[in-house]
Amino acid sequence: MKSSPAKDTMAIAVRDKMRADILGARLKPGQRLMFAELSERYGVSVGVTREALTWLSSQGLVKATAHQGYMVTPLTMAELDALTEARLLIESEVLKLSIRNGDTEWEGLIIAAHHVLSRTPSSAEGSDPNDDAAQDAWAEAHAAYHEALLSACGNPRLMQIVRTLSEEAALYRRWSISLGHINHQAAAEHRALLEHCLAREPEEAAEALRQHVSHTRQMLMEYITEAQ
Template identity: 40%
Template sequence: MSKVKGAGSRADTVTAAIRADILAGRLIPGQRLTFPELGAAHAVSVGVLREALARLVEQGIVTTVSNQGFSVIALSARDFAELTQVRTLIEPQFIRVSVLAGSTRWESEVVAAHHVLQRTPYFAEDGTAFSPAWNTAHTDFHMTLLAGCSNVYMHDGTARLRDVSALYRRWSPIRSPADEALARITTEHRDLMDAALAHDADRAETLLREHIQRAADEIVIAREFPEPSAAAQG
């Protein structure tokens, strides 16, 4: 039993580490994920790596390649358009259910998640937008907004969609000036919180749909994304 538990714990740790490397841009879209390189980086067995990568496939940010193993997902304009279409259909309906069902405890969690997001630096140390800490706080806020609903299928599906969206955001420069974008995003997040606390499902649904679409409109598609180098592809 201890061996199984230990292996599971290692897979959890490696899954989180590789996921963080992908979302932070240390592993780039389309890059092959080879067992020798990952094994050396994380000091774990092929079995643990295979389990971790299979989990990341389920999360939507890693894919299997025929006769080649695993790779970070590639990014494309068509894929992003389809992703945005699904998000604008699903997440606003999800927040409607959450807002109508949310408890007093959920309200306090929404306020706390918003406070953390507001206090988390938007800019990374190099001055670029979307610091890793802000990305984490941003995801936590949005998932907390949806936490009033207990439907696990909605949560699992939404988490996957948000991870893929975060990867697109990481590799695309924003169209508007960073300070202007931050001011807009800050206002939109506050409005979402206010609608949630007021249990105004109609407003929350509309705001979230507009928020997702505006964020998508900021993303520059296709040739802006990097091509993995020969060395990166292994």
């Protein structure tokens, strides 16, 4: 038995923890990220913190300004618009691809993911919007379902792009929910999406996905307008 098969670096660990903290609403959009504070929080030196921040900024979760440090990417209307449009355009195409390539195993995958999601209480179904653990669980199930839908596209590159975009969208969703905004139709939309995929109707499925993303955007816009 090997003692340590493949240990990650501290920087990777910190980057992941930090990503989780941002996505988990423990670090607020627009909040300044100072090295002294972060280094103590994660128990590492500034160099490691810096490397983690560099990575996250390249992924768009934090924003860097030379000689002025880092902050959690602020949520803005313009960014939400661009993000939504990019998702509409890319995800709908990738979904079509996935439906065409998907085999029976894939069908099983999306049915399973949908089942888990449908059994995970969302804020629309009465879970407390301020219960972080509950929201984390739903966000994870939601991300897993969307990823499963696209997973049969067979292109790691496309998956990576979609994942990056989805992650940022999850950030908007998270903060929107914590303010009480809820997409009551989400569950129905998820189900419709599943049906179209299983029926092998690429165009209809893509349209359903577009509806879902657009609708989510609408809800988030209310949040930003309200939160300023």
